[in-house]
Amino acid sequence: MTVDETLLRTLVPRVTGVLVRRGADFAAAEDAVQDALVEAVRTWPTDPPRDPKGWLVTVAWRRFLDATRSETSRRRREVRVEDEPGPGPAAGADDTLALYFLCAHPSLTPSSAVALTLRAVGGLTTRQVGEAYLVPEATMAQRISRAKRTVAGTRLDQPGDLGTVLRVLYLVFNEGHSGDVDLVAEAVRLTRQLLAAVDPAHDARPEVAGLLALMLLHHARRDARTAADGSLVPLAEQDRSRWDTGAITEGVEVLQAALARDRLGPMQAEAAIAALHADAASVAETDWVQVVEWYDELLRLTDTPVVRLNRAVAVGEADGPRAGLAALADVNDAVPRRTAVEAHLRERDGDRATAARLYAEAARAASSTAERDHLVRQAARVNQG
Amino acid sequence: MAKYLLLKHYRGAPAAGNDVPMDRWTPDEVTAHIGFMNDLAGRLEAAGELVDAQALAPEGTWVRYDGPGRPAVTDGPFAETKDLVAGWMAIDVDSHERALEVAAELSSAPGAGGEPLHEWLELRPFLEQPPTITE
Numbered sequence: 132m133t134v135d136e137t138l139l140r141t142l143v144p145r146v147t148g149v150l151v152r153r154g155a156d157f158a159a160a161e162d163a164v165q166d167a168l169v170e171a172v173r174t175w176p177t178d179p180p181r182d183p184k185g186w187l188v189t190v191a192w193r194r195f196l197d198a199t200r201s202e203t204s205r206r207r208r209e210v211r212v213e214d215e216p217g218p219g220p221a222a223g224a225d226d227t228l229a230l231y232f233l234c235a236h237p238s239l240t241p242s243s244a245v246a247l248t249l250r251a252v253g254g255l256t257t258r259q260v261g262e263a264y265l266v267p268e269a270t271m272a273q274r275i276s277r278a279k280r281t282v283a284g285t286r287l288d289q290p291g292d293l294g295t296v297l298r299v300l301y302l303v304f305n306e307g308h309s310g311d312v313d314l315v316a317e318a319v320r321l322t323r324q325l326l327a328a329v330d331p332a333h334d335a336r337p338e339v340a341g342l343l344a345l346m347l348l349h350h351a352r353r354d355a356r357t358a359a360d361g362s363l364v365p366l367a368e369q370d371r372s373r374w375d376t377g378a379i380t381e382g383v384e385v386l387q388a389a390l391a392r393d394r395l396g397p398m399q400a401e402a403a404i405a406a407l408h409a410d411a412a413s414v415a416e417t418d419w420v421q422v423v424e425w426y427d428e429l430l431r432l433t434d435t436p437v438v439r440l441n442r443a444v445a446v447g448e449a450d451g452p453r454a455g456l457a458a459l460a461d462v463n464d465a466v467p468r469r470t471a472v473e474a475h476l477r478e479r480d481g482d483r484a485t486a487a488r489l490y491a492e493a494a495r496a497a498s499s500t501a502e503r504d505h506l507v508r509q510a511a512r513v514n515q516g
Numbered sequence: 517m518a519k520y521l522l523l524k525h526y527r528g529a530p531a532a533g534n535d536v537p538m539d540r541w542t543p544d545e546v547t548a549h550i551g552f553m554n555d556l557a558g559r560l561e562a563a564g565e566l567v568d569a570q571a572l573a574p575e576g577t578w579v580r581y582d583g584p585g586r587p588a589v590t591d592g593p594f595a596e597t598k599d600l601v602a603g604w605m606a607i608d609v610d611s612h613e614r615a616l617e618v619a620a621e622l623s624s625a626p627g628a629g630g631e632p633l634h635e636w637l638e639l640r641p642f643l644e645q646p647p648t649i650t651e
Contacts, residue, residue, distance in 0.1 A: 507538050514540055
């Protein structure tokens with residue numbers, strides 16, 4: 132029998148929270164929990180505990196004491212920590228939430244916050260996080276310990292900003308997946324866990340739900356986004372029968388419940404756009420007028436060049452390529468993908484020579500090989516026509 | 517074992533034998549080319565010979581230190597005349613002959629008309645650690 136690692140990792144923030152409330156500092160508690168996880172993966176298959184969380188707390192606390200003792204004896208200091216602590220207050224959602232806030236602390240850079248969240252909240256090992264972001268384990272270990280030093284003085288009971296947590300989870304989701312851990316699925320799991328930990332009456336909760344809905348709706352299309360040879364399949368060409376209808380249904384339900392609270396934010400607006408795509412049988416049957424309305428709403432909430440660019444795409448579909456090109460005039464030239472969008476609109480407007488030139492130009496500016504290869508193929512296709 | 521870097525150039529290499537820009541190929545020829553490259557990398561990995569393969573964006577910047585407390589001096593994007601690396605593949609192989617063989621295979625990737633590119637690749641040995649036994 133193997134250990135259900137996902138189930139195991141759901142216990143991580145709560146176990147860390149228990150250690151911190153017993154007096155361990157966050158960095159040491161987090162290290163001790165990692166050690167306990169390694170031990171669990173090793174011993175649980177043959178000797179599963181009756182109370183997994185209690186087991187983890189016991190082992191992690193022992194590890195913490197061992198580490199503290201060797202550290203203190205090394206520095207010739209007194210042992211300050213009691214062996215047998217009294218039982219702390221019941222662990223629960225509060226600890227989990229506190230760890231989310233700590234790991235997304237505004238003093239951390241985005242890459243540090245992402246790494247720390249995946250380890251201290253997600254329970255991934257440093258090796259797994261390193262693999263996922265294609266950096267050596269030693270580099271990732273340094274990034275994580277630097278992050279832990281940065282937040283060392285922060286107390287766990289301070290309320291944090293849910294917005295920063297959402298941005299970190301959005302980053303984990305959006306950067307995709309590699310290595311032996313599926314970061315997309317991990318982001319969904321962490322967002323789901325966050326939603327469960329946030330007070331139902333919290334004003335920012337609808338945005339947490341909005342992010343979960345957004346993830347589910349995009350996650351639903353993932354299999355259809357890449358062909359067997361790894362190449363990108365654009366939305367218009369995706370085999371929609373391969374979309375995960377279960378994830379779409381759940382995403383729409385989560386979103387509708389969030390919208391009913393009447394606290395609209397950018398995550399909910401983005402999810403609403405994703406829901407309109409998920410709802411359509413084809414590009415032609417998509418309710419582009421409503422998509423444009425949601426982009427107008429999103430622009431009001433957060434006026435970014437990327438939102439303007441995506442709005443121009445939607446306008447192109449709703450009102451034709453000329454209108455799309457007009458909307459594109461408001462988008463800064465330096466925005467990634469702008470050239471590719473213009474190429475598409477020029478092609479639809481019948482200007483194939485310009486489209487081919489722009490596709491080739493966009494390919495040179497692409498930030499991933501999959502995107503570059505896709506754009507080179509577009510240029511080749513238009514040149515052949 | 518010896519490590520080698522295979523460098524592919526956007527500019528600065530002698531012209532390839534089959535020198536048609538990629539956006540002038542047919543989409544199927546582009547797909548065939550990418551498939552060949554992925555397949556080769558997969559085979560080298562399976563053979564235990566692949567160290568790393570990366571592609572680079574064509575736009576880059578020259579940077580240098582300009583003294584304490586001053587911002588770095590930059591120059592670029594690179595002028596058209598400069599040598600420009602497009603990407604690399606690092607391999608760990610048993611012999612120089614094997615390295616040449618891998619480079620030649622990479623250069624045989626199909627291009628326009630499905631014909632081999634005959635592209636010039638730069639093969640550079642890594643400087644290694646000094647050996648333990650020296651006498």
